[in-house]
Amino acid sequence: MSLGANSGTYLDQFPGEAKVIRTAFYSSFIALGIGALMGLLQVFHRLDILRLIPSEDYYSYLTLHAVLLVLTFSIFFLVGVFTWAVTTSLDRGLEDLRYTWGWYGLMAVGTLMAGVAIIGGFFDSIPMSAAVLYTFYAPLQAHPLFYLGLALFIVGSWLAGLDWFRSWWAWRSENPDERIPLPTFMALTTTLFWIISSMGVAISVVVFLLPWSLGLIGQVDALLTRTLFWFFGHAVVYFWLMPAYMLWYVMLPKISGGKLFSDPLARVVFVLFLILSTPTGIHHQYLDPGIAEGFKFIVMVNTMFLLLPSLLTAFTVVASMEHGARQRGGTGYFGWLRALPWRDPVFAGMALAGLMFAAAGFSGMINAGMNINYLVHNTWWIVGHFHLTIGTAVALTFMATTYWFLPQLTNKEIWSKSVGLAQVLLWFVGMTLMSNAMHRSGLVGVPRRTAEPQYSGFDYEVAAGSMAELNMQVAIGGTLLFISTLLFLTVVVMTVWGSKVDTLPANGYAETLSGPEDAPLVLDNLKLWTAIAVVLVVLAYALPLASIIGRRGLFGPGGSPSPQFIDTLVFTGQAIVDSAVGVIR
Amino acid sequence: MRISRAGLLVAIAVLVPIVVELRTVLVHLGVEMSVTETGLLAAAMVGVLLAWAVAPDVRGRKRSNGESE
Ligand code: HEM
Numbered sequence: 036m037s038l039g040a041n042s043g044t045y046l047d048q049f050p051g052e053a054k055v056i057r058t059a060f061y062s063s064f065i066a067l068g069i070g071a072l073m074g075l076l077q078v079f080h081r082l083d084i085l086r087l088i089p090s091e092d093y094y095s096y097l098t099l100h101a102v103l104l105v106l107t108f109s110i111f112f113l114v115g116v117f118t119w120a121v122t123t124s125l126d127r128g129l130e131d132l133r134y135t136w137g138w139y140g141l142m143a144v145g146t147l148m149a150g151v152a153i154i155g156g157f158f159d160s161i162p163m164s165a166a167v168l169y170t171f172y173a174p175l176q177a178h179p180l181f182y183l184g185l186a187l188f189i190v191g192s193w194l195a196g197l198d199w200f201r202s203w204w205a206w207r208s209e210n211p212d213e214r215i216p217l218p219t220f221m222a223l224t225t226t227l228f229w230i231i232s233s234m235g236v237a238i239s240v241v242v243f244l245l246p247w248s249l250g251l252i253g254q255v256d257a258l259l260t261r262t263l264f265w266f267f268g269h270a271v272v273y274f275w276l277m278p279a280y281m282l283w284y285v286m287l288p289k290i291s292g293g294k295l296f297s298d299p300l301a302r303v304v305f306v307l308f309l310i311l312s313t314p315t316g317i318h319h320q321y322l323d324p325g326i327a328e329g330f331k332f333i334v335m336v337n338t339m340f341l342l343l344p345s346l347l348t349a350f351t352v353v354a355s356m357e358h359g360a361r362q363r364g365g366t367g368y369f370g371w372l373r374a375l376p377w378r379d380p381v382f383a384g385m386a387l388a389g390l391m392f393a394a395a396g397f398s399g400m401i402n403a404g405m406n407i408n409y410l411v412h413n414t415w416w417i418v419g420h421f422h423l424t425i426g427t428a429v430a431l432t433f434m435a436t437t438y439w440f441l442p443q444l445t446n447k448e449i450w451s452k453s454v455g456l457a458q459v460l461l462w463f464v465g466m467t468l469m470s471n472a473m474h475r476s477g478l479v480g481v482p483r484r485t486a487e488p489q490y491s492g493f494d495y496e497v498a499a500g501s502m503a504e505l506n507m508q509v510a511i512g513g514t515l516l517f518i519s520t521l522l523f524l525t526v527v528v529m530t531v532w533g534s535k536v537d538t539l540p541a542n543g544y545a546e547t548l549s550g551p552e553d554a555p556l557v558l559d560n561l562k563l564w565t566a567i568a569v570v571l572v573v574l575a576y577a578l579p580l581a582s583i584i585g586r587r588g589l590f591g592p593g594g595s596p597s598p599q600f601i602d603t604l605v606f607t608g609q610a611i612v613d614s615a616v617g618v619i620r
Numbered sequence: 621m622r623i624s625r626a627g628l629l630v631a632i633a634v635l636v637p638i639v640v641e642l643r644t645v646l647v648h649l650g651v652e653m654s655v656t657e658t659g660l661l662a663a664a665m666v667g668v669l670l671a672w673a674v675a676p677d678v679r680g681r682k683r684s685n686g687e688s689e
């Protein structure tokens with residue numbers, strides 16, 4: 036990598052950028068702390084161990100938990116990571132730091148607005164609430180401040196993406212013949228599908244939900260706004276996951292003492308995510324009436340294709356780790372595992388996060404199958420699943436890599452690596468217990484999103500063990516996770532508290548065994564891949580959306596009539612899809 | 621030791637999901653284990669792991685981990 040020019044830590048290289056990234060990280064850690072507390076309170080409330088608030092207010096807990104964790108914690112952290120990735124790999128600072136602070140400010144103000152609206156729900160004296168969960172399905176309605184905050188937050192994240200593009204454009208004009216460095220390539224492809232997909236939720240919020248909560252329009256269509264939400268809702272999952280993938284590709288091999296197995300393969304993976312992330316969202320709506328089975332079938336096929344880049348990742352990452360271990364003297368079929376740097380929480384945390392992600396992949400395949408989905412839909416199985424993906428593969432990777440980033444951003448040594456190791460192990464064990472029990476509860480029908488899952492005169496019949504044991508597992512697991520979060524925050528605070536040292540390793544990332552020169556040039560053609568992504572999105576969504584609007588109008592039954600041309604489009608499209616599905620079957 | 625102390629700790633953590641899932645698998649094979657029995661099984665597995673870790677390396681392979689703990 037062309038990092039030779041200026042060595043030292045990231046703070047030495049880019050002091051101004053380091054400050055923005057640090058601020059974004061701290062914002063994300065505050066959200067993590069509050070969010071984790073809500074998680075613990077939810078566990079206690081549902082199991083009737085401790086109920087601080089009446090059950091009617093439970094959705095305020097749940098909204099705060101999910102919004103703070105999946106939007107604030109993950110996205111603030113990942114904009115920091117991508118900023119690090121772009122500046123480090125292009126070896127140049129951002130174009131204009133005032134602009135950068137601008138998007139950070141928009142995101143921060145947006146979060147505060149949404150947060151205030153949600154927290155208002157806990158107090159009778161505050162005439163505000165947003166107990167609409169992070170999916171804000173109509174007819175649940177939040178205070179306008181909530182939607183406005185979300186809109187600002189999303190616009191802020193778009194401007195962040197533009198910041199990375201500006202860096203790349205400037206770099207490209209100075210280095211016209213060079214390949215896009217891998218980390219920048221990853222940040223840019225991710226930005227592209229993020230912008231495409233979040234258009235859906237932006238339209239839903241700005242055109243429908245916000246005017247509706249302001250009283251400007253009388254009603255919205257539940258199905259249309261849901262569909263627009265899920266247009267974004269699956270891609271957002273990959274928005275969280277791609278930075279974790281990037282860290283597995285460019286950081287894990289370095290920490291293992293080796294090199295990334297293949298740069299071209301990594302590029303292929305990110306291109307696949309760019310084109311497939313969005314035209315899959317309807318797999319969250321398998322049970323929604325009003326969307327034809329044929330469309331759902333197409334989406335299921337797209338979803339199964341998405342397994343491919345994840346399997347490619349598993350292969351490349353494990354191969355890179357093995358390469359690293361053998362460089363460190365590891366031998367044997369499995370013996371090399373012993374040569375990995377398990378003492379380092381950065382490594383141990385990322386490796387365990389990856390392991391849990393493999394388990395999440397299996398439960399994800401169940402979710403993705405149209406028919407088996409009926410068994411698990413809206414049960415605690417789903418909650419168990421995504422606490423492995425976003426709640427561990429992403430969250431644990433972010434926490435683990437913090438132990439690497441924080442010294443780079445502050446020039447201070449991690450306060451205690453042993454506490455760090457204990458922290459990542461506790462998360463792993465806690466999540467094993469909680470997620471396993473959630474999955475198994477879901478199989479016998481325990482619902483998600485309810486304050487009181489127990490029914491009188493009815494007992495769940497658990498396949499193995501008993502319901503009481505599963506509940507106990509959730510309580511213990513949730514508690515361990517909360518303790519782990521506290522340990523994490525302690526290490527962060529104590530590290531920042533410490534004094535600067537000048538013995539830290541230099542900033543950088545993994546080199547590759549097979550570099551970009553082996554990757555076909557076409558992989559770097561972002562315009563081409565964006566065009567293909569848009570075409571696939573149109574193919575997957577034009578007809579379902581047209582058919583919803585055609586039947587129900589833009590504002591739902593009784594809202595407004597539908598334009599005639601939409602009916603024609605729907606009729607023709609439906610005929611084509613029906614015959615296509617007929618052929619496949 | 622054949623494995624670093626940190627490595628051993630990680631291995632014990634990884635045993636947790638194995639034990640938890642094993643219990644479900646065994647039920648489907650007709651073997652029901654109570655929580656206590658599962659705990660005992662886990663303890664036994666940790667014991668075996670510890671014994672393996674501290675036993676001298678029979679093949680005399682050099683300890684592959686550079687860390688001195
Ligand atoms: C301290 C650790 C955590 C605990 C104890 C915890 C606990 C829970 C529980 C019990 C629920 C289900 C509530 C219900 O269905 O009624 C839940 C939902 C959820 N959790 Fe967590 N969680 C934790 C960490 C996380 C993390 C790190 C993330 C993501 C980064 C996350 C994201 C979510 C989301 C998105 C939901 C769904 C909310 C909804 O249904 O609207 N959680 N959590």
Ligand SMILES: [Cu+2]
Binds near residue numbers: 269272316
């Ligand atoms: Cu999805």
